[in-house]
Amino acid sequence: MPRITLVEFNGTGHTIDAESGKTLMLNAIENGIPGIDADCGGACACGTCHVFLDPQWLAAAGESNPLEDAMLAMRPDREGRSRLSCQIEVTDAMEGMVVRMPEYQM
Amino acid sequence: MNPMTQLPDPAATPLEEIDFSDPRMFLEDSWYPYFARLRDEAPVHYQAESPFGPFWSVTRFDDIVAVDTNHQDFSSEPAIVIGDPEEDMPLDMFIAMDPPKHDLQRKAVQSVVAPRNLAEMESLIRSRVAAILDNLPVGDTFNWVDEVSINLTTQMLATLFDFPFEQRSKLTYWSDMATAAPQISGGDADPRERETALLDCLATFTGIWHEREASDSAGFDLITLLQRDPNTSEMADNPVEFLGNLLLLIVGGNDTTRNSATGGVLALNQNPGEYDKLRADPGLIPSMVSEIIRWQTPLAHMRRRATRDLEFRGQKIREGDKVVMWYMSGNRDERSIDNPNAFIIDRKNPRHHISFGFGVHRCMGNRLAEMQLRILWEEIMRRFSLVEVMAEPKRVQSNFVRGYETLPVRVHPL
Ligand code: HEM
Ligand code: FES
Numbered sequence: 253m254p255r256i257t258l259v260e261f262n263g264t265g266h267t268i269d270a271e272s273g274k275t276l277m278l279n280a281i282e283n284g285i286p287g288i289d290a291d292c293g294g295a296c297a298c299g300t301c302h303v304f305l306d307p308q309w310l311a312a313a314g315e316s317n318p319l320e321d322a323m324l325a326m327r328p329d330r331e332g333r334s335r336l337s338c339q340i341e342v343t344d345a346m347e348g349m350v351v352r353m354p355e356y357q358m
Numbered sequence: 359m360n361p362m363t364q365l366p367d368p369a370a371t372p373l374e375e376i377d378f379s380d381p382r383m384f385l386e387d388s389w390y391p392y393f394a395r396l397r398d399e400a401p402v403h404y405q406a407e408s409p410f411g412p413f414w415s416v417t418r419f420d421d422i423v424a425v426d427t428n429h430q431d432f433s434s435e436p437a438i439v440i441g442d443p444e445e446d447m448p449l450d451m452f453i454a455m456d457p458p459k460h461d462l463q464r465k466a467v468q469s470v471v472a473p474r475n476l477a478e479m480e481s482l483i484r485s486r487v488a489a490i491l492d493n494l495p496v497g498d499t500f501n502w503v504d505e506v507s508i509n510l511t512t513q514m515l516a517t518l519f520d521f522p523f524e525q526r527s528k529l530t531y532w533s534d535m536a537t538a539a540p541q542i543s544g545g546d547a548d549p550r551e552r553e554t555a556l557l558d559c560l561a562t563f564t565g566i567w568h569e570r571e572a573s574d575s576a577g578f579d580l581i582t583l584l585q586r587d588p589n590t591s592e593m594a595d596n597p598v599e600f601l602g603n604l605l606l607l608i609v610g611g612n613d614t615t616r617n618s619a620t621g622g623v624l625a626l627n628q629n630p631g632e633y634d635k636l637r638a639d640p641g642l643i644p645s646m647v648s649e650i651i652r653w654q655t656p657l658a659h660m661r662r663r664a665t666r667d668l669e670f671r672g673q674k675i676r677e678g679d680k681v682v683m684w685y686m687s688g689n690r691d692e693r694s695i696d697n698p699n700a701f702i703i704d705r706k707n708p709r710h711h712i713s714f715g716f717g718v719h720r721c722m723g724n725r726l727a728e729m730q731l732r733i734l735w736e737e738i739m740r741r742f743s744l745v746e747v748m749a750e751p752k753r754v755q756s757n758f759v760r761g762y763e764t765l766p767v768r769v770h771p772l
Contacts (some may be wrong), residue, residue, distance in 0.1 A: 291709045325718075
């Protein structure tokens with residue numbers, strides 16, 4: 253149960269006891285964290301679960317796949333540390349990870 | 359499509375004898391049992407003959423997501439409707455382009471509908487909605503489609519393009535003409551009238567483009583944004599592409615929102631218990647808006663073309679085959695959506711619908727559409743205890759745009 257902090261665009265932080273083996277998106281949704289819409293339910297098909305990882309956590313989150321890249325490519329607010337949270341599986345190595353949420357999902 | 363023949367019996371007719379592209383199924387709103395059969399018996403179904411040529415129908419929610427997100431195998435070129443583009447009136451739109459060209463063009467215009475910009479437009483939209491609702495003829499029966507739905511979306515489009523406000527009805531007309539060609543979607547526009555209309559659209563916007571270029575506009579309208587981005591700053595020099603992208607933005611933001619604005623009134627009248635829930639808790643409006651968009655499914659389908667021979671759900675699809683994703687069927691798929699035929703404004707997971715598509719072409723205007731509809735319903739609930747449907751709607755004859763020509767209503771002030 254790594255503790256992960258999700259920070260809303262306005263700076264409000266939410267620390268959750270995340271469940272390893274589940275995606276970051278599901279962990280956020282099940283804990284009722286605002287700022288992630290996840291319209292497609294995790295199919296990497298909508299782009300509304302966009303988050304920014306603090307750089308030191310990029311490696312722990314693993315590689316993104318080509319479809320994720322294609323979905324992210326269209327986000328006007330994409331950054332190098334952008335990821336779709338439904339494509340990140342939470343692991344115990346993520347203890348203390350900080351994830352920032354964008355101003356909006358679209 | 360022979361108007362003299364009746365639609366076949368949905369339960370007894372062999373699947374091979376049913377034309378799933380028949381626009382009358384949509385005109386009469388009788389498509390449900392036909393597509394339920396496809397979902398159950400042949401979810402990836404080949405129809406060898408139709409007025410639009412042979413095509414595959416994909417009808418289950420998850421299968422549609424799989425096709426929609428696989429743009430390598432399922433190309434959006436040259437067109438995303440079941441029919442083929444007209445030789446003499448080609449249109450070049452990024453909805454009908456594959457990456458990487460698609461991505462470049464979409465990125466150029468996408469930020470105009472980013473929620474941050476939308477928030478700035480909210481009060482303007484709200485005041486326009488309020489003016490429309492305040493001028494409705496209380497006590498009379500009137501056509502909701504004309505007085506509210508078309509009026510509202512046309513004003514929105516004029517705002518987005520900063521189009522001359524007094525000429526704004528042209529936008530609606532061009533949009534109708536763009537989608538109503540018989541060979542494209544089974545509609546009934548006269549091809550010559552259509553061509554004249556689209557050329558007028560091009561000429562008008564080319565004029566606006568040059569005026570705005572000369573005036574060094576600092577505005578935030580779509581034309582100015584296109585001019586400002588290096589990827590699209592020369593777009594007016596390529597009329598086919600320019601017209602295509604204009605029409606994409608006009609059509610995208612027009613019929614879809616319009617028909618959702620009408621569909622919501624119809625759905626609430628058919629489900630008075632849901633109307634009661636809404637009156638008891640207007641906080642349900644955002645989730646109701648998603649449910650309306652699911653229930654209505656304003657665009658019945660998107661079409662792809664297979665880029666290679668491949669196997670999909672056990673079917674052998676050949677390179678070049680047309681593959682039609684029937685969104686309205688995906689939104690009624692009991693495998694993915696609980697009680698899908700019911701209209702439930704406080705559904706558990708209302709955003710999980712397929713009306714905006716998925717993958718790289720997922721609707722660019724989805725947040726704008728949701729915002730317009732949210733504001734519309736907030737303002738309706740402030741004014742009226744009931745928008746009462748007085749007669750059956752008249753629907754549009756098209757297998758692409760699922761919409762209404764008329765919905766006679768009466769409004770009852772609070
Ligand atoms: C309820 C309202 C709307 C519905 C149901 C709707 C539906 C759709 C669908 C199904 C697609 C294609 C998705 C795919 O191929 O996977 C699409 C694309 C698009 N829509 Fe919408 N739309 C709506 C409102 C709007 C609005 C208001 C705009 C105005 C900007 C808009 C602009 C676009 C554009 C530009 C595309 C092309 C995106 C691309 O190819 O990358 N739409 N829409
Ligand atoms: S939930 Fe849709 S892309 Fe992640």
